[in-house]
Amino acid sequence: MVKGFRPETLKEALKLRAQYDCLPIAGGTDLMVQKARGFALKPDFRKPLLFIGHLPELQRLEVINRQIHIGAGVILTDLLNSETIPDIFKEILALMASPPSRNLASIGGNICNASPAGDTLPYLYAMDAQVVLQSTDGERIIPIAGFITGPKQTDLKNSELLTKIIIPQTEFDINMYRKIGQRKGMSLTKAAFLGMANVADGKIQDIRIAFGSVAQTVVRSGKIEQSIVGKSTKDIVKNISEISRQYAALIRPIDDARSSAAYRKKVSLRLLEEFFVSNLAKVSNLRKAQSKGDIE
Ligand SMILES: Cc1cc2nc3c(=O)[nH]c(=O)nc-3n(C[C@H](O)[C@H](O)[C@H](O)COP(=O)(O)OP(=O)(O)OC[C@H]3O[C@@H](n4cnc5c(N)ncnc54)[C@H](O)[C@@H]3O)c2cc1C
Structure with missing residues (x-):
């Protein structure tokens, strides 16, 4: 028993x-x-x-x-x-x-x-x-x-x-989460990416980037995030390969039953790029156009 x-x-x-x-x-x-x-x-x-699952205090x-x-x-x-x-x-x-x-x-x-x-x-x-x-x-x-x-x-x-x-209790203007798995539901994570940012006047005010399942613990770098804050989204997109290189040094996945290390690393860096190029830059341009009154 x-x-x-x-x-x-x-x-x-x-x-x-x-x-x-x-x-x-x-x-x-x-x-x-x-x-x-x-x-x-x-x-x-x-x-x-x-x-402990039933304890009211929890x-x-x-x-x-x-x-x-x-x-x-x-x-x-x-x-x-x-x-x-x-x-x-x-x-x-x-x-x-x-x-x-x-x-x-x-x-x-x-x-x-x-x-x-x-x-x-x-x-x-x-x-x-x-x-x-x-x-x-x-x-x-x-x-x-x-x-x-x-x-x-x-x-x-x-x-x-x-x-x-x-x-x-903070929310960000720009958010992107991707969970890479075998299928949509009931899927164990091969790699996960989370990007959140606030952009004002085309410049990054705050940015948070975290990768899951690609190292011993979550990969997040305050140093890289700080180096991005204050830059324009245009400059960031231009420097994407340098940012990618810095994260590549921190992403150290393993080969296991779920996925290969090589795939995990490649897809994580692609998602980082997607966040900057498709998400951040697009939203930032949209905001600029909105503030100029070009679009509603
Ligand atoms: C079919 C299936 C699908 C799943 N899918 C996912 C998924 O998509 N993503 C994902 O991240 N996980 C997934 N999981 C894993 C699991 O469901 C989660 O990690 C879940 O949040 C664990 O919570 P639990 O309350 O069941 O933990 P438990 O199994 O009760 O405990 C887990 C560990 O935490 C300890 N623990 C629990 N609570 C406390 C506490 N308050 N203080 C100290 N120690 C504590 C326990 O001793 C144990 O070591 C899945 C599991 C199954 C079976």
């Missing part, structure tokens, strides 16, 4: 976490696959389970001081149905798994699973999301990029639970 605890409150859950070497389980959509042993066989859980989704606080137990369906969640994040969520899986899968589980192909991660990295980690000793708040330390590795302590994710 698999042993487990089903606390009623977060306080109780944290006490159990401090007392026993146990494995948190929210929706179980990652864990049940990872620990499966075969048809009709019970999964291979070596530690008692700590059920279900909250609220805006506090222009920051979106998402409980770690909030399921993907509820994020999709929320008016608080930015459209670009919803676009990403809608491409994850299937409706039945999204009814179980939690955002906290996607983060703590720390898969290089975790689909919420490029957005959370791009937004400089912070994670709230709680134990009976208190809480610490750290950037997601510091929390995920490698493939399937996090900085989560044995006594802690991820309780909340905090993202700024």
Whole structure:
């Protein structure tokens, strides 16, 4: 028999976490696959389970001081149905798994699973999301990029639970997300690209670029983004090969059952180009024309 605890409150859950070497389980959509042993066989859980998916404290989704606080137990369906969640994040969520899986899968589980192909991660990295980690000793708040330390590795302590994710309540004017997979639905990610930017007077005011599934963790470079800010979209399009070269040095995919490293790298750089050439430049030109009154 698999042993487990089903606390009623977060306080109780944290006490159990401090007392026993146990494995948190929210929706179980990652864990049940990872620990499966075969048809009709019970999964291979070596530690008692700590059920947390039902805890009311982990279900909250609220805006506090222009920051979106998402409980770690909030399921993907509820994020999709929320008016608080930015459209670009919803676009990403809608491409994850299937409706039945999204009814179980939690955002906290996607983060703590720390898969290089975790689909919420490029957005959370791009937004400089912070994670709230709680134990009976208190809480610490750290950037997601510091929390995920490698493939399937996090900085989560044995006594802690991820309780909340905090993202700024900010939306960008220009957004492009592409998930490359085998098919449209129920597809595991071969490569993912997210580009978001604000452009004013033909110049880039803010830009966020993140690649998923093409390195040990999400690829995002503050240094490259900063070098782009303030430049005109025209100059950026002219310099696209230099920007592409800089990202190429950071994109280090692997060959696996889903795809080849060469394909992953090539398609990621193509998507980067598409973002600058088709998306950013086009929208920027449109805005200029609108401000000149050439078009409505
Ligand atoms: C059919 C199928 C399709 C899928 N498609 C996609 C997809 O398209 N994109 C994608 O990114 N993923 C996909 N997944 C993976 C999975 O559904 C997601 O990663 C999901 O968000 C995991 O959430 P969960 O609540 O089920 O996590 P669980 O399986 O419960 O937990 C996952 C890990 O996180 C830990 N954990 C969970 N919550 C906490 C917490 N609050 N504090 C500390 N540790 C915690 C657990 O101990 C475990 O190590 C798919 C899975 C399946 C089975």
